Amino acid sequence: MMRRAPQGTQAIQRALSLYRSFSAQQPEHRLTDLAAEHGLHPSTAHRLLGALEAGGLVGRNRDTQGYVWLPEGGVSGGERPARRNGMRLLAPLVTPFHRRTEALCESGAWRDWSGYACALSHDPLPDHEYWAVRNTAALFDVSPLFKVEIVGPDSERLLDRVMTRDFTKCRVGRVIYTSWCNEDGHLLQDGNVQRLEPERFLVSAAEPCLRWFGDCAVGMDALVRDVSADLGVLALQGPRARAIAEAAIRGVDFAGMRYFDLAGGELGDQAGAGRGAPVTVTRTGYTGDLGYEFWVASEDAEALWDSLTVAGAGHGLRPAGLLALDMVRVEAGLVLIDVDYVSAAHAELEALKVTPAEAGLGFTVKLDKEADFVGRRALELERERGPAWAMVGLEVDWFELERLWSGIDLRPQVVGEPASREPTPVFVPGGSQVGQCTTRFFSPLLKKYIALATVQADVAVLGTALEFEVAVGYGRRRARARVAKRPFFLPDRKMADGSAAGAAG
Amino acid sequence: MTEGVTEAAGTPGGAPERRGGHFDAIVVGAGHNGLVSAAYLARAGLDVVVLERAPVIGGATLSEEAFPGFRYSVFSYLVSLLRPEVIHELDLVKHGLFLVPTASTLNPLPNGDCLFRESDPWRTYHHIARHSRRDAEALSEYKLEMRRMGHLMFKLQRAAPDELAAAVAGHVDENPGQISSELSAEVADISRYFLDLPKQRRRSFLQMLTMSSADFLDQWFECDALKAALSSSSIIGSFLSPRTPGSAYVLLHHYMGEVDGVYREWGFQKGGTGGVAAAIASAARGYGAEIRTDCPVARVLARGGRARGVALANGDELTADVVVSSAAPQVSLGRLLDADDVPGGAGKGLRDRVARWQSAGCAGKVNLALDGLPRFECMPEPGPHLAGGITIAPSLDYVERAFDDAKYGGFSERPFIDMIIPSVLDPDMAPPGKCVLSCFVQYAPYELAGTTWDEQRDAFGDAVVRTLAEYAPGIEDQVLHRQVLAPPDIESIAGISGGNIFHGELRLSQLFLLRPDPAAAAFRTPLPGYYLCGSSTQFGGGISGGPGRLAALRILDDLLRRGAEAR
Incomplete structure (x- = not known):
């Protein structure tokens, strides 16, 4: 085991070890690889690399977005960053769809979402993107979500221990929306969990959760791994979503997919054209409308974007930004962490912490499940007292x-x-x-x-x-x-079977 | 949710249909105003039946699939004037109202250039500044001033017309005692409001009632193309040119329109304009009103100096305490009303005046099914400009010349065209990759000199496509189907006499207490128990529902009064 570094030098030690990964033989690295190699959270690795970049020790390869070594004299392919004034050492991260969204972002308005640059709206005003969700279809880049993979024989047991919902009832091919709490029954986060294989799950959440799941996994045979930067995620939402998805993805029975189902397919239309990159489809979203989310490897992200936008052309599909998303999610009555409730992970005051029931997520707490999940005792007490x-x-x-x-x-x-x-x-x-x-x-x-x-x-x-x-x-x-009543807006098509209420508004 | 009216209309109403029988109120005509009136009356607990001549409801708010896969908004194509009171009191959102906002206005110009106005004010500023920096600056001030004017009109519109007339014109009502103290207070409020306005705004308002829009716009702008673009709203549906005195009022009329409190916004009803009528009908049925289609009314029955019901064309008679007609005055106060039934011998004079009511239609509608999106020379690629209004009105002279053709009984060879592409706003309107193009065309006089519309309909359609091709070359080869409608078609399909979309010109001589007649200005007619609720009342046309609502409130007020007297 490594000798514990003196207080305050940990970051320097980590940065140095990151820097040592570069060599003349291997002058370029991907962020995710470096993070995995050094056992760092990608955002930590990114921060440290940003400091190295600002110091002129590494640069970025514009085409691959990888980090490149800059020994004295520099190496071709990378650029030595201009001297910064110290105000901002770190440029925002970009999602794997950035080249596409940037080209369409006429407004030039970007917002930071977990360190990533995301379009607020592509038009100067968000109105038409908002209407697209209810009238036609909209495409959201939601890649900045934190994604944690849980693999291993105990993966189900781990989730059942961490989460308020019953994961013994989660079949492969299903997605579950759940909360997770601390020991006091105070809400840490809410998010979706996909069961991809009997022993493989993917958690998606608005905030980091790797450490919490890792801590809870002590003594279990389950590997908890952050895969946030490996995946690009698009949400296709609106009454036309199914028609567009069917034309862009093959191998998935979209009409047969129920609300919160999960399926694997590949890019390309039914006729067999297209690249065929694998894609995971979930019938989920954050809009309260008919919709799907698509999960692909980052390197296939642009191909996914292109398939969907080509298929959506005759259907009024629009790229949409965070402002429109924030509007429709209120209509759908969906709460947002750190806006509508404060996570117990960073509540400054005890009084700010809430239970799932107090955040409107009482339906995610399954006290009738067998497992002794984190926060259970407190939530049982709350059930007696009332929130x-x-x-x-x-x-x-x-x-x-x-x-x-x-x-x-x-x-x-x-x-x-x-x-x-x-x-x-x-x-x-x-x-x-x-x-x-x-x-x-x-x-x-x-x-x-x-x-x-x-x-x-x-x-x-x-x-x-x-x-x-x-x-x-x-x-x-x-x-x-x-x-x-919440949701304020609940169209039949949101959860209806594909064959019935499909295209009709 | 947005069922076409055609499908919805056949379903019987909430109450079982009765042959003959008695109702509290009979509404003649299932256009949007008739339906609004019926909904309010039924909501108040009255037993209401709506009698519609046509096989479908909607009147001029009609959608149909005239060509397989393509849905047309046959006549009216955008919604702005629909009153928020009507939307919210009748809960129309729940009943299927779904208005998609239009994005912009594009005016292609003959030199391949264009004038483009977007919802983003700064982008609009820079577009206009290419033509005139001075006008770009003036435009934002103009819009503000017009919004204030619209707001003034909005306040005037809220008051009941007879009280308003008394206040504005010093007109002494025959029954001055009937002005309730509450309404008088409202009138006093409006009078005070008007007098408190800055002098300049009061002057602007009076100018708008009387001036030509060209003269009015001259005060603001120098760029002819911009003036022509802005003058569009001053001639829509009116047998006026931008240089005809009085056209500025029509401009003002359109600035009363609002969507959610924002004046001068426009929305497209998902599924076509028929969806608006369908939503109102659904609300009316929800309150228990019955709607009968294929049910033409022959005349209003009167006995003892009061309306007692109606006789249907098939000879059946329905009795009611109240009859309210949404038809144009030539029908409501002409064909349906026996002059001898009007008390005090006033019937004949009324009939003569109504015969002179100015309501000859001057606009046609050409709906096109296209093989793909039109490529306008000024902006050939698909883009947000196709999601807004597109108007062919390149100069004031152009529009004036189009009017000249019509003045002498011809249709405009190079007409004014106001377009939208419904399928861009709502892909349900056409198959993917195809599109429908809705063209509102002026001028197309109701009567053609020396020929008939049956002979000229195709030539008119050709003139429209030819004109479009000047700005969107190749469009003539994209046309898969076309529907050409002239004023006589509006008359026969929507049932509006003369085919005038506003049920009568919006000129000062036909507004306020003169609409449609001094003896029938407050939704009441000279025959007690018989009322008007159509676009030919108070503030007139557009899909506002305002007349339908105010008429219903008037009727309910009168019924309460009668009840009180009877006790």
Whole structure:
């Protein structure tokens, strides 16, 4: 075992060992390979390599995105980065679809998502991308998701121990949406788990989870491995998704795939044209609409993008960005980590931590399962006591908006705004605060102002009148809202069998 | 969800159909306004039947698959004026209302250039600045001013017309006592609001009621192509040119339109405009209204100085406490109404005035099924410009000349064309790779000098395709099918007399308390119990539902009053 480095020098040691991997014989490395070789999380490796890059010791190969060695005098293929001013040592990572999305991103607006550059919208305004999800189909690059593979004889046992759902009931070819908690029953994350083989699972989540799963795997025969950078992921969502998928991927019975099914296929149409790279398809998404997600090796990412966009041309397919995704997921009533709830992994205050039930994910907690999963005892106690908080949908009707804006003699100025993530207080009518509204947005589809809010459990009853703050001009006003059913929008096609409700809207 | 009206219409309503019988209210015509009225009346608990002459509902809001695989929005093609009150009070989203916003407006110019306006204001600024930096700057101010005008119109539109008339024109109602104190307060509010406006805006408003749009736009802009582009909304559906006094009002009329509080936005109903009528019909049925198609009404029955029901063309009679007609005035106050039934001998005068109502149609519709997307010379590749409006109106002179043809009884040889490509907005409208092109065409006068539409229909269609080919070369070879509709077709299919899309010109002489007649200005007619709810009332045309709603509220108010008196 390596001698433990003195405090504070660990990063230097790691960076040095990374640098030693480069040689004249092997001047170029992929990030994922380096990370695996050195037992580092890819984001750690990336950070360290960024420092080496800034120091002029390594460079990037523009074509392969690999890191190249820069001995004195330099090596062809790499570029010595310009001296930075020290403000930002690290350029954002790019996903394997970046060359495609960048070419289409007319807005030039990018947002950082877990260190990756992602288009906010491709058009100057997100409206048409939003409508594409409900009207035709939209293509989202969701590659920045963290992906962890769990392999081995104990993989099912490990997941059953970590997750709140029952993994003994997860068949191969299915995906399960689940929560996972700490010992106190406080929610760490939510995410999807694919069962690819009897002893191979893939977890996808918004935040890193390798260490947590690794810690929980002590004593089990299961290998936990981060494969985030190895896979490119696209979400194809909207009423036309099936027609497009059928034309772009062969070997998958899209009409026969049920909601949360998983299947393997290959790129190319049914006639046999196309490259034939393998692709995993899941009938999942974050939009509340009919949709599929496609998982491919990074090197096949562009081929996947091209297959789908060619197939989508006659169907009104649009590339869509994070703003549109944030709008449709509110309509679908889907919560977002660190927006609608705070992960117990980084809650600054004990009071910010929530249980799955308090985050609206109570349905993912299976107390009737056999395994003693992390957080079980606390959640059993909560079941007896009842949760203190509840995640609710709030709905403000049009006439209330008219009333609010008539005060400044304008029509309601609500359309065209992206979903707001600025938390605002929720009150009982005319009274005290009972919670907070975490995401809100005027849905042009439903023509209602809708919001996700965490409120005291006693007021979380359908139809209850509440108030929350909205900005009207420069003023702050209280909008009368009503506790409404989540999801706000649930089209039949989202979960319907392929043969029946397919193309009809 | 967005069932075509054709399919939906055949299904019987909520109540079992009765041959003859008595209803609380009979609505004549299942266009969008008739359906809105029926929905509000049924929502208030009345037993309502809608009687539609045609085999399908929708009137001018009609979609059909006229060519296999291709769906046409036969007449109306975009929605903007639909009142939010109507949408929300009738819960139309739940019933299938699904408006996809249009993206932009493209005006191809003859030199291969174009004028392009997008939803992003800065991109629009730079597009226009290529033609005139001054105009690019003026455009944003103009839009703001027009939004304010639209807002003023919106406020006026909310008031009931007779009270409004009393306030605006000092008109003394025959029953001044009927102005309820609540409404008077509203009128006082509007009057105060109007008087508080900056002087310049009050002047603009009066200019808009009277001026020509060309003169009005001259005050703002220097670029002729931009003026022509903006003048489009001032002539749509009207037998006016941009240089005809009064056309500025039509411009203003279109600025009243809003989508979710944003003035001047347009939306395309998924599945075609018929889906709007289908949604309203579904709401009406949900409230218990019955809708009968293939059921033409012959006349309104009156007894004891009050409307008592209707006689159908097949001889059946239906009785009701209230009859409300959504038809144009020539039908509602002409053919359906026996002048002798009108109390006080006022019937004859009314009939004569209605005969002079200006409502000759001047617009045609050409719907094309194309083998692929049109390639406009100015922007040949597919792109977002195809998801918006595309208008052939390259100069004011061009539009004026198109009008000149019609002035003397011909259709425009090189017409004004306002297009959308529905299949780009909604791929359900055409098979993948193909497209439908909806062309609203002016001018096409109802009566042609020395010939008939049956003889000229094809020549008119040819003129449209020929004109399109000047801007999108090769389009003539892409046409798989075409549907050419002239005003007489609008009359026979949608049932609008004269084929005028607004049920009568939107000129000051036919607006406010003069719409459709001083004796029938507040949705009431001189025959008690008989009401109007169509586009020929108050603020007129467009898929607004406003007249249908206000008429229903008027009727309910009157019924309450009668009930109170009876007690």
